[in-house]
Structure formats: C-alpha cells, structure tokens
Amino acid sequence: MSAATETYYDRRGILQTLGRDGLIQIILILNTIVMLGPLVIMFFAAFKTNAQIFQSPFSIPDFSNVANLVKIWSETNFLRYLINSAIVTGSSIVLILTLGTMAAYGIARYNFRGSGFVLMFFVAGLTLPLKLAIIPLFILMRDLGILNTQLSLVIIYVAMGLPTTVFIMTGFIRTLPNELEDAARMDGASEPRIMWSIMLPLVRPALVISGIQNVVPIWNDFFFPLIFIQKDALKTLPQGLTTFMGEYTTDWGVLFAGLLLSSAPVILVYIVLSRQFINGMTAGAVK
Amino acid sequence: MPGSPLLARRLWITALIVPPLAFVALFVVYPIISAFAYAFFQWHGLARGEFVGFANFYKVLFTQPYADWTANAFLHNVLVFFALMVLQNGVGFLLAYCLWRELPGAAFHRVAVFLPVVLSTIIVGFLWKLFLHPLFGVVNISLRGTGLGGLAQPWLGQDTTALWALIIANAWHMVGFPTLVFLAGMQRIPGEILDAVRMETESEWVKISKVVWPLVAPSATVVFTLLFVGSFNWFELPYIMAGVDGSPHKATDVLGLYFYRTAFGDQSGSGQDFGAGSALAVLIFLFIAIVAGFITFRLRAREIQI
Numbered sequence: 001m002s003a004a005t006e007t008y009y010d011r012r013g014i015l016q017t018l019g020r021d022g023l024i025q026i027i028l029i030l031n032t033i034v035m036l037g038p039l040v041i042m043f044f045a046a047f048k049t050n051a052q053i054f055q056s057p058f059s060i061p062d063f064s065n066v067a068n069l070v071k072i073w074s075e076t077n078f079l080r081y082l083i084n085s086a087i088v089t090g091s092s093i094v095l096i097l098t099l100g101t102m103a104a105y106g107i108a109r110y111n112f113r114g115s116g117f118v119l120m121f122f123v124a125g126l127t128l129p130l131k132l133a134i135i136p137l138f139i140l141m142r143d144l145g146i147l148n149t150q151l152s153l154v155i156i157y158v159a160m161g162l163p164t165t166v167f168i169m170t171g172f173i174r175t176l177p178n179e180l181e182d183a184a185r186m187d188g189a190s191e192p193r194i195m196w197s198i199m200l201p202l203v204r205p206a207l208v209i210s211g212i213q214n215v216v217p218i219w220n221d222f223f224f225p226l227i228f229i230q231k232d233a234l235k236t237l238p239q240g241l242t243t244f245m246g247e248y249t250t251d252w253g254v255l256f257a258g259l260l261l262s263s264a265p266v267i268l269v270y271i272v273l274s275r276q277f278i279n280g281m282t283a284g285a286v287k
Numbered sequence: 288m289p290g291s292p293l294l295a296r297r298l299w300i301t302a303l304i305v306p307p308l309a310f311v312a313l314f315v316v317y318p319i320i321s322a323f324a325y326a327f328f329q330w331h332g333l334a335r336g337e338f339v340g341f342a343n344f345y346k347v348l349f350t351q352p353y354a355d356w357t358a359n360a361f362l363h364n365v366l367v368f369f370a371l372m373v374l375q376n377g378v379g380f381l382l383a384y385c386l387w388r389e390l391p392g393a394a395f396h397r398v399a400v401f402l403p404v405v406l407s408t409i410i411v412g413f414l415w416k417l418f419l420h421p422l423f424g425v426v427n428i429s430l431r432g433t434g435l436g437g438l439a440q441p442w443l444g445q446d447t448t449a450l451w452a453l454i455i456a457n458a459w460h461m462v463g464f465p466t467l468v469f470l471a472g473m474q475r476i477p478g479e480i481l482d483a484v485r486m487e488t489e490s491e492w493v494k495i496s497k498v499v500w501p502l503v504a505p506s507a508t509v510v511f512t513l514l515f516v517g518s519f520n521w522f523e524l525p526y527i528m529a530g531v532d533g534s535p536h537k538a539t540d541v542l543g544l545y546f547y548r549t550a551f552g553d554q555s556g557s558g559q560d561f562g563a564g565s566a567l568a569v570l571i572f573l574f575i576a577i578v579a580g581f582i583t584f585r586l587r588a589r590e591i592q593i
Contacts, residue, residue: 020491024385028392031382032399034459039402041425042414057425099307106303110296118304122311128319128576129520131543132568135550135561136321137314139333159314162307191299220407222523227551238409242527245413255417263410270405274398277405278467285464285509286471 039263045256053252068257072244078261080233081240088150088236089219092157096165096214097207099158104169105195109181122166130160134227141228152228153236157221161214164284168213172206173199212273212280219266237262319572326569330561343566347549353563359537360545367454367541368518374458376510379465380503384495386466387473397470401463408460412527415456419443446538449529453539457524461517465510472506473499501591508586512579519575522547542571 045053046068047061072078107119130137141152176199184194225239235243241262248254270277326343329336347353382400386393403411418425421441430439442452476499484498500507522543525533531548533540550564 016489021388021390024388025390025392027381028385028390028396032396035399035403035463038414038418038459041418054423054428057428099310102303103307106300110300112300118308121308121316128572129516130315130318131520131522132546132572133315133318133322135325135565135568136318140314140318140321142333155314158310162311163315166307191296216405220409222407222409222526238407241407241409241413252417252423255413259410259414263406266405266407267402270402271398274401278397278401281401281404282464282467282471285468285513286506 039267042256042259042263045253046260048253048256050250050252053256068251068253069261071251071254072257072261076244076247076258077232077235077240078244078258081235081237082265084150084234084240085219085237088153088157089215091150092154092161092218093211093215095154095158096161097211100162100165100169100210101200101203101207103162103166104173105199107166108170108173109195109199119166119170122163124163130156131223134223138227147228148231148234150234153224156224156228157214157218161218164213165210168210168283169203169206173203176202208276209280209283212276213283216266216277216281322565322568322572325561326565328562330565332559333561339562343562344570347563347566347570356537356540356545357567360533360540360542363450363539363541364519364521366450367457367521368515370451370454371458371461371514371518372511374454375462376465376507376514378458379462379510380469382462382466383469383473384499386470397467400466403460404463406460408523409527411456411460412524415452415459416443416528419452443528444535446535449535449538453525453528456528457521460524465514468506468510469503472503476502501589504586504590508583508590511586512583515579515582516575519571542567546571 041057044059044061045057047063047065048068049065052059052061103118103122107115137156138147141147141155146152146155180198181194184198189198220238221236222238222242225236229235229239232240232243241258244258245255248258325335327338327340329339329342347357386397386400417423419427419442421427421439421444424442426442427439430436440448442448480498480502484494488494520543521541525539525541525544526547529539529544531544532553533544546564546567548558549560549567552559
C-alpha cells in the first residue's frame with residue numbers, strides 16, 4: 001500500500017470524525033434549545049402583559065415590571081402553599097431516612113433468621129403503584145380521622161419512599177467494612193452506640209442519594225393531596241397551583257408568573273446540585 | 288453488657304426492624320390487599336355493602352357503557368406506551384449516545400436535558416396547555432408568524448391531535464431520565480471493548496447495533512419497565528391538560544383518569560362507585576404486575592455480563 005493512499009484514508013477518517021462530531025453537536029444544541037426554550041419563554045412571559053405575550057412571545061421583557069409576581073405573592077395563597085409543601089416534604093424525608101436506615105441497618109449488619117424475607121417484604125412494593133390502592137387508603141385515613149390533615153400526606157409519602165430507600169441503604173450498608181464495628185465491640189461499645197457513632201457517619205453519601213431520590217417526587221406530588229386535602233389552607237404547592245391557575249384564566253402574565261414562582265425553588269436547587277440530583281434520581285435505575 | 292447479651296441483641300434488632308416493617312405493613316401491604324377485597328363488595332357511597340363476587344369485574348369489563356370506556360382508555364394507554372417508547376426512550380438512547388462522546392459542552396447539555404425531569408408534572412402540564420392554546424398559545428403564534436398559519440390548530444381541542452399533544456409534552460418532560468440511565472450504562476462499557484471494535488469497523492451503525500445496544504441491555508430493562516408502569520399509571524398530565532373527563536369526547540381518556548372518575552366521581556361529582564373503581568384498580572394492578580414482571584424477565588435474559 002503506497003503512502004499516498006494511507007494519507008487519503010487518514011484524511012477521510014478525520015473528515016468523517018469531524019462530520020460525525022459536528023452532527024452530534026448539532027443534535028445536542030438543538031435538543032438543549034427544545035429543553036430550555038419553553039422555560040425561557042415562561043420566564044420572559046412572567047414579566048409581560050397579556051398584549052406583550054400574545055404579540056411577541058419571544059421578546060426579552062422589561063424585568064423591572066414585576067406586577068405579575070407581586071400579584072401572585074399578595075393576592076394568592078402562594079406563600080402558604082409553599083410553606084405547606086416544605087412542612088410535608090421535610091417531615092416525610094426525615095421519617096423516610098430514619099425508618100429506612102433503621103430497617104436497612106438491621107437487615108444489612110445482623111444475621112438473623114428471616115432477614116432475607118424482611119428485605120423481600122420491603123422491596124416487594126418497589127414498582128407497584130400505590131396510587132391504585134387509593135380507595136382503601138382513603139378509607140383508612142378516614143377511619144384514622146386524619147383526612148384533611150398534613151399527617152395523611154406524610155404517612156403516604158413515607159410508605160411510598162420506604163421500599164426504594166431500604167433497598168438502596170441496605171445495599172450500601174452491606175458494603176461497609178466489619179473491622180471498625182468489631183473493634184468497637186471488643187472495646188465493649190453497645191450496639192446502638194456502634195450504629196450511631198461509628199456506622200452512621202459512613203452512611204452519609206447514601207443518605208444524600210436517598211434523600212434526593214425521595215424529595216423530588218414528594219415535593220412535586222399532586223395525586224394524594226387531590227384526594228386527601230380539601231382545605232385551602234393545607235394545600236401543597238402543585239395542588240395550590242391548580243387553584244390559582246383556575247382563578248386567573250384570562251390573565252396570562254399572572255399564570256406564567258405562578259408557574260415561574262412554583263418552579264423556581266426546584267430549578268435553583270437543581271442548578272446548584274445538578275450532579276447530586278442526577279445521581280439521586282437515577283439511583284434506583286443505575287446499578 | 289449486663290444481663291443477657293443475646294436477649295439485648297435480639298431486642299435491639301427488633302427495635303430497628305419492627306417500626307418500619309409495621310409502617311409498610313399498615314400503609315402499603317394492607318391497602319393493597321384491601322384493594323383486592325373491596326372489589327368483591329357492593330358499595331353505597333363510603334359504606335361497604337354486601338359481598339357480590341365478581342359482579343364489579345363483570346360490570347366494568349362486559350356491561351355498557353363501562354365496557355366501551357374501559358376498552359377506549361386501555362387502547363389509549365397502549366398507544367401512549369408505544370409512542371413514548373420511541374419519543375422518550377428512543378430519543379433518550381440517541382441523546383445518550385451523543386452525550387457519551389463527551390464533546391465540548393456535553394456537561395451543560397447533560398444538565399439541560401435533565402432539567403424538566405425535576406419539575407412537577409402540574410407545572411409542565413399547565414405550561415404546555417398555555418403554549419398549545421388555539422389563539423394565544425406560542426405554538427400557533429409561531430406557526431402563523433412563519434407563514435405556516437395553515438398548520439395552526441386547536442391541538443388540545445380536537446380528537447385527532449389531543450392525545451398526541453399530551454404524549455409530546457410528556458416526552459419533553461421526561462426524556463432526560465432514559466437519557467441519563469442509558470448514558471450511565473454506556474459509561475460502564477470497558478474501553479478495551481470499544482478499542483477492539485474500532486479496529487474492526489468504521490461503521491457507526493454496526494458499533495451501535497452490535498456492540499453498544501447489547502451492552503446497555505441492563506439500562507434498557509429498567510427504562511422499558513419503568514416506562515411501562517408509568518404509561519399505564521398515567522394520570523397527572525392528562526388530568527391537567529385534558530381534564531378529568533379525558534376531553535375532547537374521551538379522546539384523551541386513559542385508565543388513570545377513568546379509574547379516578549369511577550371511584551371519586553366525574554367533573555359534576557356524580558357517579559361515584561367504589562366497587563367498580565376497586566375492580567378497575569385490581570385489573571390495572573394485575574395487568575401492570577404481570578406484564579412488568581414478564582418484560583423484566585424477558586429483558587434480563589438478554590443482558591450480558593461484562
């Protein structure tokens with residue numbers, strides 16, 4: 001084979017690579033425009049009047065015109081809904097991580113008869129949708145007298161979050177080395193003390209993953225508040241959003257401002273912690 | 288430790304395991320078992336009546352108008368599943384393959400594609416409902432602005448386009464999820480395998496179909512199963528964008544909406560029937576569990592250990 005043909009093939013290789021990488025860049029850039037475009041339009045529209053939205057939906061608005069945002073803040077229960085969401089989500093996460101770690105620690109660190117069965121029991125509910133048990137849950141909450149309370153939501157979210165949390169935490173806690181634990185046991189430390197002072201600090205990364213995996217679906221949930229909560233003062237953010245979206249149907253600037261304010265907390269946290277969010281939310285799906 | 292260390296240890300394990308176990312038993316296992324039991328009873332509002340055997344199942348499957356509603360909603364779920372298989376999982380695979388090359392900017396595109404995934408379905412639903420508004424929505428405004436006014440239509444208001452509009456909104460919302468699951472799968476493919484392939488072939492297609500695709504089989508299993516469960520559980524997006532009645536003319540009705548209406552009543556609040564609702568829930572539940580189990584089992588079989 002002559003030198004000339006070799007260069008020819010080499011060059012073709014480079015051109016092909018350039019062409020292929022160019023195509024890939026174009027696909028990625030177009031996709032990012034499709035992903036972010038709608039959110040940018042929403043962001044702009046939140047600062048516009050109806051007429052501006054209908055005539056020039058893509059134009060950059062005058063950001064000092066915050067009338068729509070003020071209206072949401074002062075005329076709706078937005079702040080109340082936001083606080084409710086924070087209370088419900090916060091308590092649910094604390095309970096999920098506490099109960100989930102307890103169960104996972106028990107299953108992963110101690111050999112006892114039936115531990116395999118106990119794990120199976122938790123994991124069985126992993127993919128089965130609890131939504132379909134909503135009728136019995138509704139009746140159960142009524143019988144417990146907690147319909148129309150935030151407790152009913154917290155309970156259901158903990159029930160929903162425990163299976164995956166126990167699954168992930170058990171896997172993680174099993175990988176921790178025995179040496180530290182054994183040394184502490186030799187020194188006469190009690191089992192609770194070993195768990196609390198020695199093992200739990202090592203579990204932190206898995207707690208972050210589990211926390212994020214649970215926080216997004218709970219913060220965003222709409223179905224269970226729809227069934228359990230009727231009182232306006234107790235509504236969570238997604239549910240409250242449906243309330244004021246219904247009230248301001250003709251005032252599009254206010255509608256977009258409502259969507260912007262509701263999505264802002266999650267978007268801001270996501271931008272700061274995107275790696276943790278991505279790892280956490282795909283944790284159950286990526287081995 | 289004073290006393291009996293064995294007993295203390297047993298108590299300690301019990302204290303760890305029993306509270307979470309009791310919680311799951313009471314609020315997951317018991318409701319799911321009850322859901323099955325409830326389907327065999329007649330219901331008067333919120334009060335359970337007499338045992339009626341399979342009458343509720345017979346009612347929702349074989350008597351009119353329920354039978355038609357059930358079939359209509361079920362077929363829509365099937366369509367949603369296959370459409371999203373292409374628009375969400377297929378596109379997700381393609382995007383993952385593009386991100387995998389780690390060209391400049393890939394980190395930014397990765398964050399961007401996942402951004403909608405963290406948003407509430409309620410926000411996404413309202414956003415697209417406003418965008419698709421026949422007169423003032425940005426979609427039709429853009430079409431008119433670029434001389435394509437003939438294509439402008441009431442996307443959510445006509446039978447032919449409404450369900451597809453919902454499907455596309457869903458794909459926009461969730462495409463980042465399969466993308467990043469596939470990407471994680473691709474990143475686990477060992478470099479030696481890829482080098483070996485590069486020696487053998489120049490064709491990108493051969494590389495994708497014969498090497499990458501088989502090696503990301505574990506990601507595919509997860510993503511397909513989750514999409515299946517999600518498609519047959521679809522509720523929030525159609526509820527927000529099309530309403531609880533699956534308008535227009537039940538063109539967007541899916542099992543989730545139909546179940547909700549049957550159990551808790553429609554827009555007017557009438558027609559609440561916990562018996563028929565429970566029967567529907569049991570049928571959907573069994574269908575999802577059996578098919579998801581089957582999908583997982585079949586797809587696991589084609590996974591290769593690297």
